[in-house]
Amino acid sequence: MEEVDRILIHSLRSCGTEVPEEVQSIRQFNTELIVEAVVRCLRVINPSVGSSLGHVLPPGMSARFRIGTSLAQACQDLGYPGDIGYQTFLYSSEPDIRALLIFLAEKLPRDSPEDSHQPAGKSVLLQREIAAKIKQQLSIPWLPASCRAGTLWKSQSTHQLHRFHSRSLTVANDPTGKSISAERKEYWQRYQPLVTSQLPHLTSVAASLLERNMAELSTVQEWDSEWKSQGLASRLSQEDYRRRKRQRLQKRIQEQLRQCSLQLPENQAPTSSSQDLADMLKAFNMSGGSNQNKGSRFTHTQRFTYQQDPQRINEQMQRTAEILPKKDAQNADAEQQEITSLQEQIDSLEQEIRGLSESNKLLQLTLGQVEAEVNERRRSGEQKEDVVRVKKRAVELLPDAENNLAKLQALVDTSGQRMVNLVGQWETHRVRLIDEYRELKRAHQEQEDESSKWMKDVKDLYGKIRGAADEAKRKEELYKQLVSEYESLPKEVSRAAYTQRILEIVSNIKKQKEDITKILSDTKDLQKEINNLTGKVDRTFVVTDELVFKDAKKDEPVRKAYKYLAALHENCSQLIQTIEDTGTILREIRDLEEQIETETAKKTLSNLQKILEDYKSIKQENSQLLSRVREA
Template structure:
């Protein structure tokens, strides 16, 4: 039976019936699958007859009844001799369905299987032609270049090779942000945007640029999916809100980086002024005559220019004379020159130490001044606060003194004002209680609603995670099944093609004959079983009647005779054993 069912399922799949992979026998066929299989077979056997029938089972009971009657009449028109009706399709019986499908499969034309394997559509034909070309080229053995014939030079020549050099491409892309200016964007894409083949500077860079652009899109999509599955779902935000939040955070970080980078520029702008102020302070203490422009900033060229061109003529002449005297002549030795240089270095170091000491003293004075300034500012703030308090107390006392001449009337007015204020506070408190009660109830309701929403969102989040896991598992199963399908297709291609249909038909007929013999033997066994059951039932009834009569007779005598009483006990025990 299993081999027959496998052959039937394979033939039905060739006719276009969507039989699932987990279905291995006719027993697992549903009513919808039976109707689809019969209609597909009828369309292959007799297209005018089968095209007028629906391959899907309608939901209404009357429509199902009409479809079942139409299918039964079509099968009878083809020559089916078995019992068939609407109940065959709606209330399926395994032997009837198997015999009907075997009849329809035998009626299928021999070229239907070959025709069903042929691909349809331009894309499928193109893929098939490419696969045929690749198979043909792989079947040809490789030949050295010196031994190649003209027809092999086209397929086995290396051709022109180019380096992989990609360039950025601009492709039409419509997003929600460009919805307002959709016409302008379309106009730009239509009138100004160059084709993809014309955007790279070299035509050989087009495939590399397309591959690079496609790889970037795939990596971006994969990164977004990983980020959304790991962080986006936990944030409980929509994808648009999550993207906008991420964009705002990135803009804020960029602004902080720009602000930090722009801070040294502002400090450099303020630095010359502080240096100038410090130079003026040193000049006031008499240190500018020694250091000059030591604290001013500038390059080596500007310092050289200042020292060369901004001095007085007399000083310049003196320096030139000193330089002339400092140059070694024929009467001076190198030792004198070195000693003079050491003396100059020692004097300069002494001047530097004096300047550093003066700088430390000035820094200490500056710190003292800043501390005194901060102390004075704190004292000033304290005096201002005390003055404000004293002014407020003076103002209150002045108002009190002004009210003293008419004290009685003012006290009455003040008392009336206090009473009116108390009444107003009481009325406001009662109004607040009236408004507060519904607000508290609304707050409780919203709190419960938010808690229920959180529970629902957490439940949905867990469901979404489970769905993602199921999707991944389904994808892995699909990959495994695809690999198994390819392996089976390779095995099928390697199988011999010379096996005729008649062999399978004869084998099916032999199996059908064996099934008929088994059915006859089963019917004989069933009839024998029924006869035995009837005999058993009759003997059981006779035994029960006999026991009832015996029980009644023995029970009457058991009251008088002790031996009969023992026999009655044995009879009751025998009846209990029989019932067990």
């Protein structure tokens, strides 16, 4: 409480209350000082109310009562939750006055009027600058374009306005979070151009940066939501989930490309786009692992069709056409005829290629049908060979049919006996396997339950992490605001002692918490030990009672021992109850002592004496007034 009183006294002195230096606690406050402190605080909190109150007590008791009532009403209007009246100020008690002063200190404004224009943080500073700039521009009257000059031409004209046009930027970052190679670092440091150099106009720098930042933020948020909704449910690591997602995406792209390639007409002339599509499909097949040696009908057809590449012939034609203007005019007709003949040869070759392609398709279909027929006949031949082999074996056994039948019967009996033995062994093995299967199923179910529990815990942990991140961000903003407020405060005020007292209070509170935690832990351990001992005593008595009671029916000394056992148990129970009642009485005694100390702190006797003195002074004032009335 001493540290709290020192902080309160410091706050009261900052409000203008003249607290003497020798006063170090609320206990040393007298009535005049209490009234002055409350009035000073009210004047700072609400000047309209505090200005009508005087901070000096008059000598008359009736005037003192009126001032005490006014102060109580003003504190109630501010929202003071406790009971308050004129007696709180005239016949004060230490706890009531401390609670009242703490309430008024919390109501004091944190910023003085001189520092109200200071910024509270970077965000607040930016908002205030924007508001001041807008207010400044709104205060300037609008003028037509012909009347603007100087500053008005820059502020009110639209020549500085630009459209929001963003472009893609290359920025030195590492989105994967893995180690960066030395070559990439060297490229970033030496060769990568600046952001302003990557854009054709400087007006699109801000738009491009904003667009890139928003894209990165949206990507992070989408991945976070996808991982929490689908990634955690898949029970994979983040790398495995990304790899599987990438494989699914590549497979979908490959299927779409293959469908597009199959939709092309079969008699369509080959073009560069179809060749690019075939190359892209081949690249996907190469990256697909096991499918790299396979090919679709489209790829086989394209490979067969482009054995004689017409594109190369067209390039030769173009090169030939480029050389033509350089030759003499005399050879132009001959070369033109040669080009025409070459073109006719190309057309005939293309027709021949198309015919070969059709023949190849037909041969492939025929080959497939023939292979299917051959396979079918091969299977039929194998089945017939098995039937012939069995019949041949039976024919070989016919000359000695009786002996062979006896041997076959013995073999059947042996096989039956072996089958019975195998069935018995299988039953034994099956029972063990069933038990093992049930045990594994139970373990798997427990693992599933534990995994579900862990999933729930992980989701709760993600929620707590998100809340902690928001709380950390809020506290970071608060920290910046407090740092800015501290920097804006006058530097001549030394707050080292004040800070040291706060640190001491925090350390004392921490130490008290540790002591309370230790006491609670000791109490729980002691209560647990008492419960264990009580249960042990009860169980011991029950077992002993049963053992002795069995022998008490037959033996007289044992019967007496049983009576003594019952009496001993009853006396022990009474003793334990007496100890518990003693502990309860001791706790009540401590509570009463604390109440006595609390009542003593209220200074009831001194307040009664003061009330008697005030009563005598009021009677004396009344008698003086009556005498004046009689004289008048």
